[in-house]
Amino acid sequence: MCGFPHETFDRLRAEAPVWWHPPTGHTPDGEGFWVLSRYAHIVAAAGDSATYSSQGGGTRAGGGTLIEDLPGGWAAGVLLNMMDDPRHARVRRLLTPSVAPRTLRLIEADLRARAGALVAAAVAKGECDFLLDLAAELPLQAVANLLGVPQEDRHRLFGWANVALDYQDRELGEINARTREAVAQTRSYGTRLLAAKKAAPADDLMSLAATATIDGEPLSEMEQAMLFSLLIAAGSETTRNSVALGMAALIERPEIWHRLRTDRSLLDGAVEEMLRWASSTPYNRRTATRDHELGGQRIRAGDKVTLWWASANRDAEVFPDPHRFDISRKPNPHLAFGRGGHFCLGSALARMEMRVMFTALLDQVASVELTGPVEYTRSNKHTGVRHMPVRLTAWD
Ligand code: HEM
Incomplete structure (x- = not known):
């Protein structure tokens, strides 16, 4: 397994940009689905939530944003990212100030100190697992901080999230005893945390979720609990993969590492390019809510439509020489964080974490080499890394 299948998507963009993936033995729910691979179509679909619902469409009971249908009542229509407006916009508006750049500036110094300490510990060891020791740790500490999860509990949550998001021992959409247990543990932890926050609110996101009201009504218990699970997963899994895959790109290009070291003004561009490159x-x-046409294809109400951000991010119509890792790419309008009303709520946090982590690395590390192969996660929900053994050499 070696990451996202770019060659397949290069071909789809060229030959069949709106492609019907027929049902196979592996497609969830025994159904086919549409595959959008071109930037322009993906931007159009992501910007038209009335036609492309995150919740459901046609005669489906469920829906959501994964290929497999998730049931209405606890996922579709309840999770913020699987909810349509107007409810979605109202819940999102409640949360936005907690992850706005102005708020995040207050935790930046803390994250810098944490990143510095993590890198120092890894450098002292010499060899480490870049994924576990560095890439995963900072996002986890940051999201624990943001949500008000005691730091000592974060590894338990991380363990559950890993089980729920990895497809090592099961088919896509299949839920086995291990994943059922992990999802149940996360949910029950979240319920206990929310009760504690309700009783004694603090200045964190879960206290907000436990106490906020819309038209005088609190969020439903299910909405609160699902928000917790969503933020733990979204906050910890995605960023670590972008950090790890960004680092892997830099390991293959030591000259860029040295340029970044001497000219930190290049770092923001490098972070954007890592986000595009990794498309984690x-x-x-989405689910089509009405019959319509896209790219010469007839899409029917209720059809599943998948928007491949990772493919849009390699579309030569928008990104010249798209398979080149180029930190000076300008503009770089990548879709790593999606587009439209569901644009990633944590994008400013993720960008800050990446900046902070790579600053700490560039400050302390002269070179990074792989000491073994990068091991990828078996998943199409996340392009992710399970292990990445490296040797870090400190500056003299
Ligand atoms: C590099 C890291 C990240 C990547 C690549 C990423 C990617 C994405 C994408 C593609 C979406 C759009 C989903 C859709 O349109 O269906 C999204 C939404 C979302 N992300 Fe992120 N994300 C990252 C980091 C984070 C972090 C750190 C948090 C939490 C603090 C977060 C929380 C969310 C939430 C809550 C949504 C749903 C927003 C909505 O539906 O209105 N993400 N993310």
């Missing part, structure tokens, strides 16, 4: 959320699904 490869796709999200």
